[in-house]
Amino acid sequence: MNPDLTKQLKQQVGLAAAQRVTSGMVVGLGTGSTAAFAIAELGRRLGTGELQNIRGIPTSFQASVLAKKHGVPLMTLDDLGDTEEIHVAIDGADEVDPVKNLIKGGGAAHTREKVVDSLAREFIVVVDSSKLVEKLGSTFPVPLEVLPMAVTPVTRAVKALGGEPELRMGVKKDGPVITDQGNMVLDVKFADIPDPAGLEKTLNNLPGVVENGLFVGVAHTILVGEVVAGVPQVREIL
Ligand code: 5RP
Numbered sequence: 001m002n003p004d005l006t007k008q009l010k011q012q013v014g015l016a017a018a019q020r021v022t023s024g025m026v027v028g029l030g031t032g033s034t035a036a037f038a039i040a041e042l043g044r045r046l047g048t049g050e051l052q053n054i055r056g057i058p059t060s061f062q063a064s065v066l067a068k069k070h071g072v073p074l075m076t077l078d079d080l081g082d083t084e085e086i087h088v089a090i091d092g093a094d095e096v097d098p099v100k101n102l103i104k105g106g107g108a109a110h111t112r113e114k115v116v117d118s119l120a121r122e123f124i125v126v127v128d129s130s131k132l133v134e135k136l137g138s139t140f141p142v143p144l145e146v147l148p149m150a151v152t153p154v155t156r157a158v159k160a161l162g163g164e165p166e167l168r169m170g171v172k173k174d175g176p177v178i179t180d181q182g183n184m185v186l187d188v189k190f191a192d193i194p195d196p197a198g199l200e201k202t203l204n205n206l207p208g209v210v211e212n213g214l215f216v217g218v219a220h221t222i223l224v225g226e227v228v229a230g231v232p233q234v235r236e237i238l
Helices: 003-018 033-048 061-070 110-119 148-160 196-204
Strands: 026-029 055-058 088-091 122-128 142-146 164-167 184-189 209-212 221-228 231-237
Touching: 003 033, 003 088, 003 122, 003 221, 003 231, 026 033, 026 061, 026 110, 033 061, 033 088, 033 122, 055 061, 055 110, 088 110, 110 142, 110 209, 142 148, 142 196, 148 164, 148 184, 196 209
Parallel strands: 026 055, 026 088, 088 122, 122 221
Antiparallel strands: 142 184, 142 209, 164 184, 221 231
């Protein structure tokens, strides 16, 4: 897909998700280029007065910077207290399978994303059609956030599980990617993921792994930007 068209689809789907937010809601703010369009649209709607009194819970430093830029008020999970809840979370994904399981973490934000997205009453995933796959792991490795002191043993352990791990390296920064929590990321390619729920648990059981990018049973609604008969449109997978 050409990059301009991909960007257009991401924008359309981000806008469509932001249109579902109503006044008074607490909104989980996702990370990545698609979620960024949703955050911008929330800010635009707040600016016109169409939307009032929403508060966002960011899933990353990037999401909080964008929220501030677009005038979306922020809160923390602590502010929710015992009774308030996240009404909706809007976040992107790197892969979506036919039963709405996901691989996330292309932006190394999957740890906080999983906390926020899984707490939402409705988690809306926003993707362009290139993210739809028949089987998880076919186009994207599984990212693991790992404590820096545990990178070597975790590398060995994921190899023993049949994975091919690669330490994620920075772009325009020498050395490894460092997450918002100060950890590193191993991208693990698996030839086949027959049991995503089992693998999610197995990976998180490895000492030193903080969180992995398999999101099983977390997403409620998938919004897909796709081109049908030459026309870009948004399709909902319920
Ligand atoms: C960040 C993520 C992103 O949501 C995912 O990588 C999709 O990004 P984009 O919308 O830029 O394609 O999981 O950790």
